[in-house]
Amino acid sequence: MKVTNVKTQDIRFPTSKDNLGTDAVHVDCDYSATYVTIETDNDNFTGIGSTFTIGKGNDLCCKSIEYFKEFIIGKEVDEIEKELGLIWEKVTNHSQLRWVGPQKGVTHLAAAAFFNAIWDLISKIYKKPLWRYIIDIETEQLLDMLSFSYIDDVITKKEAAEIIDKKKQNLPSNIDELNSTIFPAYTTAAGWLGYSDDKMKDLVKENLQKGWTHFKMKVGQDIERDIHRCKLVRELIGKDNKLMVDSNQVWSVNETIEYINQLKQFDIMFYEEPTNPDDILGFRKIKDAHPDIKLATGEMIQNKVIFKQFIENKSLDYCQIDSCRIASINEILPVLLIASKFNTPVIPHAGGIGLCEYVQHLNLINKFIITNNDLFLSEYAESCSEHFDNPAIIKNGGYVTPTNPGYSVKIKDSSLAEFDYNNGTYWN
Template sequence: MSKFTRFVVDDIRFPTSTDFDGSDAMNPDPDYSAAYVRIETDAEDGLTGHGFVFTIGRGNDVQCAAIAALQPWIVGRDVEEALADLGGVWRELVHDSQLRWLGPDKGVIHMAIGAVVNALWDLRAKREGVPLWLLLARLSPEQLVDLVDFRYLSDALTREQALDILRAAEPHREERIAALQRDGYPGYTTTPGWLGYSDEKLARLSREAVADGFTQIKLKVGADLQEDIRRLSIAREVVGPDIRIAIDANQRWDRDEAIAWIRELSRFDLAWVEEPTSPDDILAHAAIAEAIAPVPVATGEHGMNRVLFKQLLQAKALGVLQIDATRVAGVNENIAILLLAAKFGVPVCPHAGGVGLCELVQHLAMFDGIAVSGTTDGRMIEYVAHLHEHFAEPVEFVDAHYRAPKLPGSGAEMLAASIAEYRR
């Protein structure tokens, strides 16, 4: 029997704006940051649960305050009991009637809950001595659906339907685990495509991406149509016809502008068009998806919660669903979203990059491939070669594939030296 004793919350900021890493049409000068929490217990194992919310700078302090405000829900509780019922803990936090007013189910308070939930998953995986993806991949269908809250989802996905999906993927889990450990999980790269880069840098990084074995790259677009045409011409020429090129507008357009703009770019044989407009605009995404078919619409990194994803799927508004590890209320809500995607037959290609998003989200994609969708066909995790050196188990990325993490935990653990150096 042990108890949670305290949260240690740190406001961590990397000064990435100085070299334009991560610049796009909506985010000209991000300082990649993390509102970072370590949850301590009085257990003799000395293990701590780590979680965080990725932000891009200003406001990271607000996100830290929100995480710290959740201490009373966790500190003092029995550790074993909480970790054995993370579905229950999730419901308690998300449905707290007073906290809920601050969302509901969205924004700062929801992401804060996500950091705490993810930290508890990190601790549970460490205690069980396995990486999170493997822990999830070996839970039973019943255990998995107990983690999910089906409120507001039942018109698209019931508990019974979720069980059917998970049971259908159950028979060959162990083979898929072995295949993953052997082959890794496919990735694509955004490294060449930031808006702030010169043409020369774009061409060089695109060429390197192909040499590195990538089958898909992604370019940021949306600031200037003629620039986009020029940059896509360069990229397409460098990579040749067989490499997929996705584009990402980072919410830059209104509906009709998006349709017109994308039509100008579709001659470059686009793998997908990401975030064409407001992430909240289901109806506009549906109209864009219809207008630009067969080019698929991709969105999700700003997708606030499971109710939004449900509607995007119901409205046929996306062809690629991009989960994010720290935007929603943690592992549990992402399991709900993976189940919704499987129900609608839409591939999940997670958003990553930022601070530690690759480290975290790979666990969810790998779990999806083993136990939910049961496939990696048409699936890829975004890969950005930034800031991995600050993590206890940095992403291992070989031949354009994520290697399956081996260390116990969720991947969230940042090096103490990095925390000390970059915290405010």
Template sequence: MIKNIQVDDIRYKLDGAAGSDAIHTDPVYSYAVTRLFDDSGHTGVGFAFTLGEGNDLVCKAAQYYADKIKGRDIEDTMANFGDLFKKLSNDQQFRWLGPHKGIVHLALASVTNACYDLWAKKRGVPLWKLLTDLSPEQIVSTLDLSYLEDELTHEQATAMLKEQQATKTIRESILQKGYPGYDTSIGWFNYSDEKVRENCKIALEEGFTAMKLKVGSADPERDIRRAHIVREVAGDSVKVMLDANQQWNLPQAISICNKLKSMNPYWIEEPTHPDDVLAHKTLADAISPLKLALGEHVPNKITFKNYLQTRSASFIQVDAVRVGGVSEFITVSLLCKKYGVPVVPHVGDMGQLHQHLVLFNHIAVGHEALFLEHIPHLQKHFVNPVNITGGVYQTPQEPGSSCDLKVLK
């Protein structure tokens, strides 16, 4: 039984220009951390990610949700978590502040993720193991598929997972090989050209075969120059992604993306406002065959549904600390599987939680094991930090979701 709850506002100032992009030039990587203390002696830890200001508001909202599960048994809670998620996300007063977005939804992510962590810890297994061992029916019972009935019913979701069962063991080889990573830290926005060049060389030496550069400069020629630097150092065989972090309007995006084609980017990420589905559809058509990656700031399954329906995105970057947590992440992953669109999560949490979820996506849902973003700046703060060797995430073995922070021990 969950006997006590603690919510903490944890913030980390980054070194130098790390974490900077065209919009967020001075980020303070921060977590709204929910801890669920179970009478068994286990503590479930979950968080949502922010850039500093407002993190305290997310914590206050998380306390509101967490209080509603105090006194509950975690096994009983997770047996039908989809109904609980629906009830909490549609709280009659809190819902007005969203619905299903902003502070209240980030808070729900923090609490939801703590529930999944506690569930795995009580069973004594890593989260990826818990999820991949659940039956299709058990997985679907943890999901809220409301407002998706036109695309994905409970019966359809169950059938999709059952279809993957026959080949599941083949895909389990990823557990030994590890999950490929890509390096985002080569090209933060405020890094000099020289630092970008040097970081590319380091990433290659560390075994990464994909990397990402921040773009969105006031002078597009700066973006083009830096993109060609990365391509020059990385060579033609390395995947290079470009991330504008919503900086451009649609006419700018069309013009600049077409100019960036000359360095053969693997994708353009967040080119314009994340709520503007139709602008992304127009852009995708205008710059084809160049592909778009979207989702870092998409807050819920409904907007993802619209992106998939319009075929605006070639890669979906759903983030379990941006949407309503693990439950909604899995829901979006199933939608993406239906549409044949790869899931490559945004990793605002340094990959700690997502390393488990991409293993589940590959093994149980049948998604391609493409790669997972890697950002190293907060690794030292985790009890069990991600382990990347040769550019590959090594499979975590400790019980839970790898989200325990040293400052809270």
């Protein structure tokens, strides 16, 4: 089976109308997908991948993918599978494109979409959900597909193999038993910053009834209002449920240290992205000032090298990898392996478009063959799930294990036709 074409579509949903996704810095999100379709000479097999953006700039990701096509068009899929590690290095270290990266920003988001589509195609050919394909392949073969460039001072392939092989010893003899896993999640859906107090309270009550026990809310526009909202939510959820806050990078290091003093009274499980996502030493200063609190970050950590420093320096307590910001499985698994080595819990970022569908696979891979930590939790923020053929399913506050072949982000044809930013009926 040969790859014949790679198609990209700029898909945008007008979510800013409902204040969906609003936080301290992103006040008008139109949830968007850079949507990639890898076509083959067999009509039954296409690879679907995406990255998530919030509107303007989605076109730039689409454009970047045009430059990656040459690495797979005309190639046999089994050849792509064998050379996946090499293709990843070629794309992310492209001799000219690297100047507008390297391995960060638009080109890296684009690489995420491109490789997400390749992993989708490969796992579909094996007729397995992506998580299962990864668990089933030989460790050595898997490691050859991943990138350890610039991180072997912290984790070597040999150490990675030891971690995975040791974890694999605990797998059940019948792997199908894992299909009944429910992976615990927390919800962000009640606490968007643009929501009124009444809307937020109604959503918290509704989500409590649905069985959620962990709630995250957005803070960061005004500390007095943050205190007011935290008080409202804490009163509603009681002292046994967990509350987290996310200020989406808006504070300086010093402001964070000061505001944590005022928010501590609400027993916050973690403070997410308090300050600039590149500030490895700043995060550490916050932790040194408040040794009793926990920091979480990762959705905007741009590559595995920055993750390496955050984890090794103990600048974060919870590692929030994003499925579409760093460049797919090839880069995500090495970060999970570093986290495992340092016994750092991983709580993947989700929401947006397709992120929940992606993390349901990453959670299982991490749980079953990578992590040494025993905290299992993942974000869930229901948004636009109605546009997916097979959206992530939640039961009793946890992700139901996906069993369909592939990596789960196929958007319905009708939604593509309506919300394509270039020629969709909605935008026309």
